[in-house]
Amino acid sequence: MPLAEWRDTKETIHRFAQVVGKIRLAASPRRNHWWNVPFHLTGRGITTRPMGQVDGTRIFTIDFDFVDHQLVVTTVEGRTVAFSLLGQSVASFHRLTLEALVALGVDVEIAHPRPFDLPDAARPFAEDVEHAAYDPVWANRYWQVLSQVALVLEEFAAGFSGKVSAVHHFWHTFDLACTRFSGKHVDQPPQVDRVAREAYSREVISFGFWFGDAGSDKPAFYSYTAPEPADLTHEPLTPAAAEWIPRAGSHLAVLPYDDVRGQADPKGTVLAFYESAYLAGARRAGWDIDALACPHGITDPCLTATRP
Template sequence: MQHWPDIPYQLWKPTGESLHMWLQIVGKFRLALTPWVNHSWHATFYVTSRGLTTSLIPGPNASYIVDFDFFDHRLVIRSTSGDIEALALHPQSVADFHAHFVAALDAIGAPSDFHGSPNELPEAIPFAEQKALGSYEPEAAHKYWQALLAIDRVFQQFRTGFLGKVSPVHLFWGSMDLAVTRFSGREAPAHPGGIPNLPDSVTREAYSHEVSSAGFWAGGGGLDYPAFYSYAYPTPEGFKDTITGDGPAFFDEALGEYVLPYDAVRTAADPEGTLLDFLEQTYIAAAETGGWDRAALECEPGLAGQPREI
């Protein structure tokens, strides 16, 4: 049975703030070298058996993979030339982490010239100028990874029930959320943009087509607790009024999204079923109110070892 740890936001927040910046730094390295893929899918992280990974990053003379290890609490950089560099994850400033990471890249001959400021934050203070000592609690990081592991398993299962275009299950370092997105196949109206310190061109490309997107935050972004979210873009008329009742999920007017507190899932008799139901119900709300061709887009959930019957 998958473990669903307790990750109260106030205890997680200091470590989370450090990890957010560290993920952005490593993400910027990946972004600088990887050819653009639709909806910025080329820049994300993926959940692994020990933490988070970039997957393989192409370079001019070699390729690289960068892993956050939340068992040994190290950042490990591996090159296809056989070189390995590792950094300890411990309390330090963002500036120090940035400097150590750049030095490690230089040591294995990896390109180390990448954009030096964060995205999607009100103040984009360059990494090299963030010199205040940051926090890192190994237990908090490990529990965060355990939560991601449990959530990734459910998101992956949810992904199998769709024949249309669907994203990987991946973590976006800009907003630090694990997400999975389904597409109707139709173009969407141009997104208005306006996300702090993110070019509007990136946002418009990300939302070039209609979506129903769900994900998980460990807290922040308008919520002081860990939670799941689900939204549609563009938001169809009636979407926010579709799911009602006494359940733990609700529509947050300020965020414009359905929200399900993580603790409501963690403490449920069937956490996986509770989360899967939220994903299914909010997707159906988006598809029904948005007029998606559900018969053409949906299929039975995938089963291990069994090809889909056609």
């Protein structure tokens, strides 16, 4: 997924996702660490999951179909409105999405109908005719890569018995992530914004994948520990291509996607990378690694990893 070859499509899809993500934010009950707002993977794209029943809103779901390249809005009664993603600007996508909700009798209001934490954050979705690139080949490949990485993250998540998030596709940062928690409370400085305050109210080690951004144009697997313990970057990472890089005042463990694709065992390489990053953060932060272990997704010592 070389970023330079699909950057225009990525920037458009990212803003499409923010339109729908803000609807999800408005129509779902609040969950710790904003777990109510990300997308999840489906067999054809990404989904909001069912939402509604907030202030009497009917139950509905919004799905991106990256096989037939449609946005599909469906109510619990089975009524559906869909439109093509091809040829849409952010402005027309925003308008058609709201029209679909009205046609289905869904009453949702986006509190701030503009991008969040993007360079054009001051421009309303309804006025963005600049972002209109949509290459269906790259859109489909984006979903395929997400699907592959999500399954690797699911397998990695199985090795931890403590509090752990689902595998989330965040429309804010446009990454795929899964997070482990120690349970330790973190006192955030007063100047920290409310999004970050909730996201990092507990000590975490997070693992994920992003497609590249303004800071780095290479898609990569990553991990970080927050708050970052002292001397974290002294810990070794696996494989040799992985490294610690500075980012936003802390450090990321990073393994380039292209280096993984060239390995004889790509999945095993990513799992080993995530495990090395986890052990680095857990050791430095003083987590009880043995007590939190969950080999093969099993917590009962009388069971084995064999299938029934």
